[in-house]
Amino acid sequence: MPHRTAIRIRDPYVLAEHNDRFYYLYGTTDDNVWNGPATGFDVYRSRDLDNWEGPYPAFRPEPGFWADRHYWAPEVYSYNGRYYMFASFKSEHRRRGTQVLVAKGPLGPFEPLTGEPVTPREWECLDGTLHLDGNGSPWIVFCHEWLQVKDGKMCAMPLKEDLRRAAGKPVVLFSASEAPWTKAGQDGTVYVTDGPFLHRLADGGLLMLWSSSSRNGYAIGVARSESGSVTGPWTHDPEPLLPEEGGHGMLFRAFDGGLVLAMHAPNKQPNERAVFIRMEEKGGKLKPLRSGI
Template identity: 50%
Template structure:
């Protein structure tokens, strides 16, 4: 057994499995996530505190389209199978993108489902997540990286029902600078340019029918987690933004899940420093009006104007 505080992981994603009564913790598990990737592992726990693992769930074959930057895996159950959406650095052109893997079971092995990343070939993209709209249509929501566009974007593109390819071109949902809480920064690779980060989008449907989106950026060079919302309940928006981040303690890339007892939790990694990053599980409250309270941190109102 390993304790939560002893797990080095970035971009944590929890799959609560009702069938087994266990929580499956996926994430960026390579010790050196900035270099050559070895794959993805999973940890399994009945209580979010004591974990078994790590167990390998994906190891790439030699002909796989990436060998670096294996980041931010999310696992979603869809039409009887388990699909992993993850970021990979392409071998052919050095751009990052989100690809899809598939398995018949949560423990893998996961195998390539898409023949290449589904994000645009020449875009630097990352942190794709699956969202199923009210009509049952699948969407890929992802970030168009600041390294390419300066002002990081959150984008969406509709997927084919079999999740093998996209339908049409991506649409820009919003840019990081449109929210009040992120701050710009300078980078030596891009002298004189103001940059804004978008990381880790995750979309939930609120009790009042609106959509809430978690996403991460930086406040004065400190990693932070904020929330935007679509009052129309559609992924196309328009999207509005809370004025303050809900987590500002050098952590982010979060997602929300429900425990077996029916409580809601936010998980993210903190601090944002390798090799010290650990998964955090924060209690939250969501009321019928779409209002969220992060216990012990701060309060966020999805319907705040």
């Protein structure tokens, strides 16, 4: 049973499953996440967030699956009686996209819900996350990648109730350069959008955690919807959520009711590890509690 600090993982996502009182940890788990053939996604489970059973094979592609590389950032949700995984995939001849997979239980095995990604076929997209609006209708929030547009975009698109396809056109929420904390890379025109995750505050406000490059390296920023809905408009907190390097964050409720931030740090392979930080929500702000888990 490996300790959390022994598990190499990027883009960690935790599903706190109240049915069996296990935490399930998903993430980018291939040894070579940037090049070469991909293997799939693994999942771990734990009672205490420190010691984890696994890995269990959550997804392994069947022969003929369209993508063979860049299996990134799986997120799993309990929705309408089944478990749905949103994850990014790519092949040499197909643009990157977020595809929806489905399983009967959180350990999987997950299988593609449809034959192709739900994000626009002609776009380079990644890091799709599921959001249910005030009416309970599903949306996918995802990144239109800097590789195609240079100044990465954060987008939202309504989905059909069964999550099989889009129910409308994508809406651009903001560009990465709009946040005052982001730092341009390469020739000064490239801005990254990564890892959106939406969080409803106790007062009804809607926040989005997302990641980009900052002066301190890979970082998590906070965007706020002025309308309280996914379509915004969105404004940005001036500084990242944490002062040190660490990114691709999400929030979950521990079984004791406390709010926990999951992210990976550092951002350099092969040293990436899941980091869990207790958070406090006060006055519409998120504050890390350094006592940790």
